[in-house]
Each structure stands twice: as structure tokens, then as C-alpha cells.
Amino acid sequence: MSNPTKAYYVDGYHGGIKGHMPLGAWTDVLQVYHSHPEWKLSIEVEPISWAHLRDTDPLSYREMRDVLFGKGYGDRTEIVSGTYAQPYGWVIGGESNIRQLLRGIAIHREHFPNARIDTFAVQEPCWTSSLPQILKSLGYKRAVLKNPGTGWAGYASGVDHELVNWVGPDGSSLPCVPRYACEDLVNCWETEAAEMEDSFIAKCAEHGINRPIGSFLQDLGWKAGPRLGLDGRVQYVTWREYIDEIVGTPQADWRFTQEDIRCALPWGERHLQRMARQVRAAESKMVQAEKMAAMALVLSGRPYPEAELVRAWDELMLAQHHDAWICATTREHREKWSWLGGAQTWLAEANADNVILESAAAMQTAKPIAGEEGVSLGIRVYNTSGVSRKEIVTLDIPVTQNLEELAILNREGRSMPMQANPIRTDAAGKAQSCALLFEAEIPAMGYADFALVERESIRSESDRYRDVGARMLDDQQLLMYSDLYELVLDLNRGGVIVSLIDKAASRDYASAKGPFYLNELRGYFAERESFLMSRDVKVTAEMIEQGPLQVSVRLEGVLGETKFRHTIRLGKGRRAIDIGLKAWFDTDRWIGDPWTLTNENNLTERRKSHYNAEMNLHVTFPFAQGRSKLFKNAAYDVCESRNVDTRYTRWDEIKHNVILHWLDLYDEQEEAGLAVYSDHTTSYGHSPDGPAHLTFAWGGDGGFWWSKCPLTGSQEMNYAILPHEGNWESAGLSAVSAMREEPLLGKLRFADVVSGGNEMSLLRVSDPAVEASAFYVEDGKLLLRLYNGSAQARECVLYTRSALGEGRLVELDGRIISSLPPSASSKQSGETCYTLFFAPFGLRTIAFRLVDKSIDYMN
Template sequence: MIRESVKGFGLSVVVLLLALAGKGQKVYFVDGFHGGVYGHYPKQYTAFINEMLAKYPDWRISLEIEPETWDSVQRNEPGNYETFRTYLADQSDRGRVEYVNPSYGQPYFYNINGESIIRQFAYGIRKMKQHFPELRYSTYSSEEPCFTSALPQVLLSFGFKNASLKNPNTCWGGYTRAFGGEMINWVGPDGSKLPTVPRYASEALDPKSTWQTTASTNSPDYIRTAFASGIKNPVGMCLQDAGWKFGPWLRKETGQQSIYTTWRNYISNVAAKGPLGDWKFSQEDVQVSLVWGAQVLQQIAREVRFSENSLGRAEKLAALSLLEKNNPFPSAALDEGWRQLMLAQHHDCWIVPYNGKKNHTWIDRVTEWTGFADSIAAAANSNSFRALFPDEGPQTSLQLFNANAGMYKGMVSMLIPSSIAASGFDLLSPSGKSVPYQLQNDRIHFGAEVPGMGTNTYRLVPGKSNPINGSMISHDSTGLVVLETDLYRIGIDPAAGGAIVSLVAKKMGNREFVDRSAGKGLNMMEGYFFRDSSRMSSAASHATILVREDGPLAAAIEVNGKIGIHPYTQRISVTKTGELVDVSLRIDWQGNPGIGDGYKQAGGYKAEDYRKAFYDDSKKLQTLFPLNLEKQRLSKNAPFDVTESTLGNTVFRTWDSIKHNVLLNWIDITDEKKQYGLAVFSDHTTSYLHAGGLAGLTTQYSGVGLWGRNYSITGPTEFSYALYPHKGDWEQASVWRKNTEWNNPPETSVSHQGGIGSTQLLRSGNPDIEITAVEMQDGNMIVRLFNPSRKTAVTTLLPSFTATRIETVELDGRVKKSFGAGKSGKTLKTSLPAFGFETILFTGVKK
């Protein structure tokens, strides 16, 4: 298919380029390879690259090859490996080989958290240094739409100088918005400016494919429109799949008329000089789409998110254990955990999850990789808790660790030994005060306080039982089941499938958040079942509501209903003072129903067809949120960014009209004046719907996906989400912090405590600042802060340890600022720009 499209350009390209050559105008092309040992990199392929470089001395290539590939090449092709190293040795502008993406697992970036992006580059560059220590990184470029708005500050901190926003030959998963001319400043949310070759405003999508732009072959239209737009030195690009045997991509069609170049050489020596225009690049300029709602993608996204959160918490707890108890930091194990997670973030996992051999597809490997990462995190936590709280005391204690920056004040739910639960006990705080608790079999609920980046211990004292009594669940005269907390009165209607038909915020002037005129509820599900030619709704059948827990501190109901013939269970949970309403969903599908747009579901799929069924989220099963908020405005988070949407709606049906509808962690919907809002938190990356004043969380798609593959239902659908009603906009309501806390609740442990009581690794003066990472490397501690705000933030840090030297550093180690030596109790003050991160290096730390 691609070969034929290339041949189709042949004669016309030659004629055009010869004409241009006569006028002294030149065109350029960035060739190269994309892939790796996990994606695609056949044995002896390095020999082929070496052969082509030797055969075509004017050929230049840019590489996007998974760093771990070179372990395999060194082991299996030592001669080819050494030859290739000689080509890479020349890192000047004249060099023939440039490495443009050293990220470990080649992720899309927009679908993972910001700290994961940093680790992808950090571990990838570390691996590359083992093989090519002389390598320097000038330009970031990718063959896939591996872009996100915050990349400029990450790339600049790693020492990159430039970037390209083109991915002309692999646009199956999307592309960046066409904008600008020869060069622009890509401006990130923190204000970082990265000189970048954009996808030109004149660079059109290929009318005969759904995977290419006109730049992928330096087509006549591409070159003509580029010159007409004032671009003096147009450049096209194709990073070929490793495994293809074309050699120089344009060789047969254009001879030497297109000048092969690396991005480094093109930007340094060819591209127009002078002041560059700024493009404040929004996350909505990343126009991408995957088969959102498919079970396989939900599984991948949930497993990756869980591992991201688990590894981050494990590193922080291990650092505390090291400093408090001199417990060795498990660097090798945690590094391996990150390696496994980074592979699970590989873009191919998300776009071709079914590819691979039986029982060894991408989805199989993601489950294996994330499972391994999770086991490493769990083992590290267990080891840290044992060191901090050895079983040496006479009484059973509950240990809590808070991995977030701010003080945790909220409900904790955990299992305790059955023997203690049955015998009666008093719960004592660290200061010895009796703490009210609620007991449900072996599960205890109690209000706890845990310092940021620290621990607290609560003791179980045998004797008089001291649980408190009370209830939060009732029934009203209209038949609604009512959950009532200190903050909310929530009405759930069995006759409407268990939908939340009322959510009144008692401390916001009894504000009603549900648009009752819409005839829908906040957790109602609705979608088009194309095999039944019917739009089905959970509200169409009566639901049974069971009380699963009801007490003065925590309550939960279970909604059992049906969508058509398909049973579902929703668990709705609240706590006495909690600001979130938690919902977990399970749908037990009967067979494999078709859900979504019916277009070409019975056959006739063509890759070239612009329209595809999986693009249309309005037909997928959606969990709906009809909100009593007029003239709604929507914001959504992205890695190290928050974007206020400018989309009129998120609905699209064709490849050339892709809209950014990605929900990373949360969306937040407010009224036009931003007086009130409601945030929806998701436990996985997915898509969202927003159209006609109605928001939705994509819940299920089952049908034809990319390349005609059937994305089928193979078991139950399960995931969790939460609702957060609030005053003001996302920033005034600290939505980012609330979501971080939801993703990272306190780690818990039970022991006969004989160690420390309450301790704190470091104290932050600003609870809205996120501590994204704490790493230990060779006796040094790395702490990373992120400011999720539109304004510059100043914060203080109070470490509980000493350091011989404290510095803020770039991600590649360059020193930005020195604080000198640090003593325990010495306060550091640092300023972070809007949406900026800061890396602090504590050298020679000790208690």
C-alpha cells in the first residue's frame, strides 16, 4: 500500500524538483528509521543500515530506535554494532546519523503522567550512554504522534535544542495541528520556548490515505504549497519502519534532487534564521485518537496508571526508610520496575494491542510487565514498613504513609486482624487520644491525619470496644435512596436504573448539581448497540439497591441493574466529611454485543476510508453527567499541563477532523462564570464526550478498530471514577491536588509496632505543589516538584535530613542554582513558574 503511494509520486516529483533546481531552489528530506527490539527490528538489520550508509555516501538518517535494541545488536551482531558506532561517532552538524528520540519505550507521552515522561528520557539516555557515550541530543522527532504540550520544558532540561512536530508517514493515531511556516517557537505551558519545525499550515493530509501527510514523500503538492506559503527551505520526513528494505526513501523517485539531511543540520545550517514566531501550543493541538472504550485499551490504561502510582509511592517510602532506619534503598529493583512500566507505555501497546504471537501479544506483555512492576513496588513497601515498624512491640498498630506534599486529613479504610476485630479495642491517635471508628467485619474506617511525605501510627488497644454508631443512608417519600454526608445529599433512583438524580451540595447554599430537566442521572449509562439497532440506557430498567455499608463515617450502596440484557453493578461510596463521591462499575456482558457507530461493522472496512466507526464517541456507551451548569466550560489535565478546551463539542467521525478528546486523569466542567463546577476523576486514560451541555466518560466500545481488527468484549468491564463538586474553577478548587490524593491514598500496614511513631521526610510549605518523585542515586536524593497552577508559585521545603550540598539542577545534571550545605531543619525556598517543574539534588544525604 505505501509502496504504491510512493511510486505514484515518482514522475511528477522529478519534474517539479528539476524545475525548482533550475531556479536555484532546494528541498530537503529527513530520512531514517523508527522501531526497536520490542516494536520491530529484525535480526541483521544493523548490517542493512550499514550497507546503505556505505552505498549512498550522501544519505543522512535520523533514528528513533528503542535504546534496549543495542543490547541485542551488541550481543548478536558485534561486528555490525562496531561499524555502526563509527557512523554515530561524528556528532557534528555534518554527521550522517542523528538520534532523535532516546525515550526508553517510545510512548505517545500524552497518555501517561509527567513523571513517566521524565523517566522515559532519563532511563533511555542512560541506556544509550552505555553504548554511545559520545551521543548528544539536538532535535526531538518522532514517526508517531508522540507529542504532548509540556515537552518543551522536558526536552530543554535534557539538553535538546530543537524539535519537529511532523509525523508525516505514520498518522494512524493522529497528528499535530497544521500551523506556521518553516520554523516556530513551540511554547510550552510553563513558557519554555523550543525552536521547532512544525507541521506546516500548508502540509495537508493525504487525500488517499489515513496514515500520511503530503510531507511523507516530498510530494509535488507539498513542495508547491510550501513555496507558495513563503517557506524557503521546505523539508519532508519519513522515519521508515525498521525492517523495511527501501534504503533511501526517495532514491528511486527523485535521485539526488531532494537533499537528505539530519534535523540537526537542517535547523542549524539550512532553516531560515531570525526571530521566530511563538506558538503557544495547546494540548488540543495534539489531534490524536485511539480505539477509546475498547476493553483491551481500558485494561492497558488501568494497569499502566496503577503501576505509575505504585512505583512513585514505593520510591518515596523507601527513601524515608533509608534515612530513618538506614534500610538499603532498593535501587536495582525499582529501576527494573520502571523498566517494565516504560515498556508497557510503548505506543504499540496502545495502537496495536492485539499484535504478536498467541499469548504473547502487546496486551499480554503489558499485563506481564505491569504485574512485575507492581510486585516490585509491593515488595519495596513491605520491606520499608518492616524496617520502619518492626514487630517488636506489645500492641497492634496501624501505620500510615502519605506520599503527597500536603497533610492528609481524611478517612482511612483498611483491614485489621480478625482476632482483634472480634475482641473489641480502642483506637488511639499518636498523641494517645481515642479516635472514633467504624467497623465492618474486619475493615476499619477512621479519620486520620498523616503529615505530607511522612508517617503516623495509630494503636489498637484491646479492651472496651469504642466504635461509634450512626447512619448515612435513608429512603425518602418519592422512593429515592438517599446518601447524606456533612457535605452532600445524594438521591439515587431505583426506577431510573440507580441513577444519581440529585446531588445537593449542602455547604454551597444547597446547590443542586444535577440537571433534573435532562431526564438523566450522573451515573446513567447510554449507548448505541448496532447489532440491535437500538440505543440502550441503564435508566430503562428498574435497579435493585443494596446497602453494603452504613455507618456514621462511611457508607456504600450497590446498584444492580441492566442495560438491555447485560447486568451491571455500581458501588457508590461516600464518607462523612469527604469531598469526593466514589463510583466503581462492573458490567457483566452477555456475549459480545456490538456497541458504537454501526458504520462498516458488517464488513467493507478500508484503511483509506476517512470515516471509521471508533471515532464517534457519541454512539459508544457513555457514563453521563447532566450538570446544572449553564454555558459550560471544560478544562482537562495533561502531563504537566491543564488546558481549557476551546472545542464546541468533542464529536467527530472522520480522520481529517480528529479532535483532542483525551481524558488523562480528570475533566472539570464549570458554568460560564466559573462559580461552580464538577470534576470527574478516572482511574485510567480514556476519552470523554462533551456536547450539547452533556458530558460523558467513555465506558464501552465493541466493534471494528484500526486495520479492520475487531475490538471485542471478552469479559466484564471494570473501572472506577469519582465526582468532585466544588466552587470556583479547577485551580481555585485544587482539582489537581485532590486528584493526586485520590490516585495516591495513604499506604497502610499492620504490625506490633516497635519502631518510630510519626516522622516526615520533608515538609512542603505549599500543599498544592506536587512532589512527583523522590529518587536515591549513589547516596544522593533527587526531589522533583511540580506547580499545577497558571501562576508562579513560591514554596518552602523543610528537609528532615542533612546534605553536603543542595542544588537545583536540569534533568541532564546541569546546575541551575546552589543552596550550599543543608542542615536538618534548614528551610529552602524555591519558585516555580506556571506549570513548571523543578529538580532538587541533595548530595550526601544522611539523618
């Protein structure tokens, strides 16, 4: 056995005005800092805290600026992480992870220009698998996958090395300090490396770790002082010092996957679930608003509303704060974390909606001319993705004539398939507004115009479509059908799907025989001390809409004393089958593992009710049970699950069972799969002897932070299923997810001519696996971010209109990688072609120089 030469420790502080930073906290820290030169500080503080400190404690702010983060920065102090709001990277999307870092670094540097933020280390488990690629592109040089002091939400898996290369899904890597495999979990919130006892140091030596290191970034506001004292047992260092100077060379590559993030939250808890849905909706809306604003800038010269969008992102990113997720039920009234999250996402969405409306208005240049024939009301449909799309567009419009008299014409004057569902009617029953649906083909990152006219003698294409509808087969079974699928619902068994036939493949993805059923509602009702399943109740069916483009059926029943409603929707040409679920809890309901805690064991008991996902109220998907592989997406990644099952009940047994946007159950033998899409981050389950399932609701004892959390009021979520041939990649599941996050946007306008008008495409990609994940303006540059949503390296051609001008490949922090010479151009089409190469799950960011110098591009 070898003996360690030295044990090391990273101390410091985390928090900020959104978490904890009482007045005087920094005065206390600075006094101790000056009196103990051996003490070194790593700081993970929300950067918006610095302005607050400047305004409330200017003396401490000046000392931090000039001393801690001045010319001697790095000797005893280091800003780590650098994010805007310390988010759990595994619960949010890829673009959100990037913006958290970009915005946070920028604000830190506004206050402390000498600070080099190039170490990613966190007090909470704020990682995601694609971070090596993102961090390297932002100039980070090292990372840490330890959170010894605060593991309430979880921790990373471990390897027994002092330093490894953290390898991401695209092949990028960073030197990284891991959690050691021998580093035991203590209580239900920390690891041995938080206290660095002698026994732990000796154990590290037995496992070949001769320079072990621990860490604890203390809460701002605690009494200041070195966490482990100054008895010489450990040497205080910064992470930069330890990685670069003490260890130096990584001992192994660690191909870290999303499942190495072993984290859990009480998924299905009513506050958390509502906030997760709000965050997801705002994330999607923000990205789409930026794209619309960038298009309006290039096409109409509308000044880019950068300040407005920055404010909206700031609000959204605060709702992504880890404390909003781990402490959603804590605090009171307007200070409640989930209340704040709801308010912040509402502000973000409101700003984004305003940007979308104003951008659309700027691009709608047609004006009505009084008395001129041929001027009519029309619709412009926007596509913010990088590929052309043929889909059903939905928008609400006012109407003054009978709905059956309406027709929609494309630019060639051809009548398009359409459907109108009344929303508001007058006393005589005549519609005053309706939800208008029509099938439209829209070019990439552009728009197409359609005229809305009185039908008169025009025969609509809708008249010829009867491929979408529903009917009763008998008094028990209801058939729903589209051009792609046939669904049979059993009303005597809770409306479960007993047959799901993919017409093209002639394959049935559901079973009428059980023992588990597709789209069955199931959970353990504690008051009844038993599982209840929707198969055991009858439901009523109501037709909501009946083609020709879309059909919707509403099913209602009662499970125990809980009323529930499923709404199932099929659309022409739509691969995903959309399902809405809502339940009403008329009094406090306890659904889930009935395990409870006491005040005495709140901090030590590792078993928690919400960990047992099988007992939560959930929806089942029993496809290829016992023989399916499971794939799931993460931020800029897709991960194949290594878990035989997802069962666990204890904090020290956590298995990654988190769905971000989608998961896929793949039957390798049959070469077919069933994908499940969720409108929010939540948990899922699967096992060889039980059905895969998606968490809907949980009510139980959450222990510390959460306490007792009954289900009360109403709860809802939306999800979708997509049967497919081939694996997730050949089926294009990532592309479908991207389209679901960015629907086609229809806006009313005046049409120049009856035939509908123009269409335009600003840019497009040749490969549908390559997603235009962001298109926005920052610091005077028009930035396009492309993501290869494939596990294979790809070559892709980017086609751009001449208005975008010269492009350069840049890093996320703006550093120029190389020029981007065109591979071809066409004067006839006005397009320039660029050939791009992508690593698996790789990112490329292109900065364009806009060519029209007469346009004021910024506010």
C-alpha cells in the same frame, strides 16, 4: 509567488526489538549507507535493542559504534527522541515522560558515548504539551512536531512556518519544526510531507515556506535504501542540520496546548481499556514505592533498592510503548501487545509492592518484648505527599476478637473514628479478618503511629459520628449522605443521581427533571439499532457498608441484555464521590457507531466507528449543559478546551477529547464546577446540546490494526465526581488528583506504648498547589521533584529535616543550576527552610546531600 530554493528530507529508521528489528536489518542499512554518501540517517530505536544487536550481530554493532555513532557522529547520523520505549506522551503522566527520556538517554550513551542526543523527533505522535520544559532541562536544543509517515493514532495541528518556538505551559520554548497547516492529510495514516511530491513543494512556497521539509523514519526490516531515491529532487539532512544550519531562526512563537495534539485510539475497546487501567495503577505505585524507599533510606539507613526499582520502571515503560496502545489487539497468545502490557505492569507493581513492604518494615523499629505490659499491636500510616493530610485510611487486618471490641488510639491516647467491615468469617460467623477504616491525620512525607487495642471502657469517636449513611426515602428513592453531601438515587430510573447537594454551598449539582441525568449509562446498541439508557430500567440496591465513616451502595440492573453494576461510595470528609462501574457481556456485543469497513478501504477510509464517542457506552455528567467551560489535565499541565464540542467521525477531523486524570466542567456564571476523575486514560465528550460523558466501553469495527472488536466477558472502571465552588484552581483539583494517585498507606506494626507512639515528617511544602511529584535516589543523589500544579507563578517554602543536608537546584539531567541557600532554620524544630520560585506549571528538582556518613545508602 516565490519559488522554494530547496526541498529537504529527513530519512532514517525507527523500531527495535519490541517492534521490528529482524536479524540482518542493520547489515542491509550499513551496506546502503556506505554506498550512498548523500544519504543521512535519523535513528529512533528502542535503546534496549543495542545490547541485543551486540549479542546477535556483533560486527554490525561494532560498525555502528565506531562509524555511525563514533567520532564523526552528527555529520550523517543522529539519534532522535532518545526515549526508552517510544511512548505516546499524551496517555501517560509527567513523571513517566521524564523517566522514559532519562532511562533511554542513559542506555544510548552506554553504547555510544559520542552520541549527543539533543533533538526530539518521532515517527509516531509521541508528544505532550509540557515537553519543552522537560526537554530543555535534559539538554535538548530542538524538536519536531511532524510525524508525516505514521499517523495511525493522529498528528499535531499545523502552522505555516518553517521553524517556530514551541512554547510550553510554563513558558519554556524550543526551536521546532511544525506540521504545516497546508500539509494535507493523506489516506488515514500519513501526510503529504511523507512523499514530498512536486505539487506539495509548490504549495508550500505559496504559503511562504521556501525550504519545506518532509520526513519518514522507515521501519527497521524494510529493504534498506533512501526513502525518496537519489534523483536530487530533495536533499537528505538530519534534523540538527536543517534546524541549526539551514533555517536557523524561528519565525514565530507557537503556544502549543494539549489540544494541538489531535490523537485518537479506540477508547473503550476491552483490551485497550484494561491495559490503560493497568498502566495507570503501575505508574502511581512506582512513584509511591520510590518515595517509601527514599524515606527508609534517610530514616533507617535501609539501602536504596535502585536496581530493583530500575527493573520495575523498565517493565512499566515497555507497557507504555506506543505499539502497546495502537496495536493492543494484534499478535497472538503471549506475544499479544495487550497481554505483554498486562504482564509488564504486573511485574512493575509486584516489585513496587515489595519495595513498599520492605521499606515500611525498615522504618518500623518497635519490637515486641515478651511479658512487657503496654506492648500492643499498632498501625503506622505513611503519607508520601508533601502536605499533611487528614483522611480515611483503609487496610485489611486479621482479627481474633469481635470487631465491636476494637479501638484505635492516636499518640495522645485519644480514640479515633473507625469502621470495621468483615472480610472473612469462621463457621460461627465471627470475623477472622476485616477491612479497617479510621480517620487519621498524617504529617507530610512522613508517618504517624496508632495503637490497635481492645475497646473495653474506651468510648470511640465513631460512636459520636452519624453523619455518614444511607436510607430509603420511599420505594423509589434512596438517600446517601455524608458530612459534605446528600445524594438521591432514583432506583426506577437506573439509579441515576437526581439530586447532589453540596451542604456547605447549599447547591444542587444534579437535576431530577432531565432531559439527561447525572451518572446515567447510555450507548447505541447496534443489534437493537437504537440508543439504550439506564433511566429506562429499574435497579436493585444493596447496602455494602453503612458508616460511620463510609457508606457504599451497590446498584444492579440490565440494559438490553447487558447486566451492569454501579457501586457508589461516600466517605466522611472525602470531597470526591467514588463510583465503580462493571458490566457483563454474555455474548459478543456491538455497542457504538455501526460503521464498518472492508478490506479494500481499510487503509484509505477516514471514518472510524470508535471516533463517534457519543455512540459508545458511556456515563453522563450533564452539569451546566451548554454554558460550561471545560478544563482537563495533562502531564504537568492543565488545558482549557477550545472545542465547542468533541464530535467527529473521521481521521482528518480529530478533536482532542482525551482525559488523562481529570476534567472539569466549570459554570463561569455560577462560579461552580463538577470535576470527573478517571482511573485510566480514555475519551470524553461534550457539546452544547448534549451531556458531557466519559467512555466506558466500545465494540465495533476498528479497521486497520484493530479489525472487528466485539465486547465480550466483563469490563469495569472506577471514576469519581467532585462538585465544587470556584474554578479548578481555587478548588484544588490537581492536588486532589495527586492524593488519589498516592493514598495513605497503613501497615501493621508493634506499638511501643498503648497511646500509639511517634510521628515524623521528613519534608513539607507551604503551598498545597505545589506537589512532591517524585522523591528517589539516582546515581548516589537523593532527588526531590516539585511541580507547581497552578496556572499562576508561585513562591513556596520547602521545609526539610536536617538529615537531608545541603540541597542544590539541578536540571533533570543532573546539571547544577545553583546552590540552594537556606532562607531560615530552626534548631528547635530541626527544620531548614528554602524559598523556591515556580513558573506556572513549573518544575523544580533538588538534589540533597545526605549527612549521615555512617549509612550505606546504596546496595
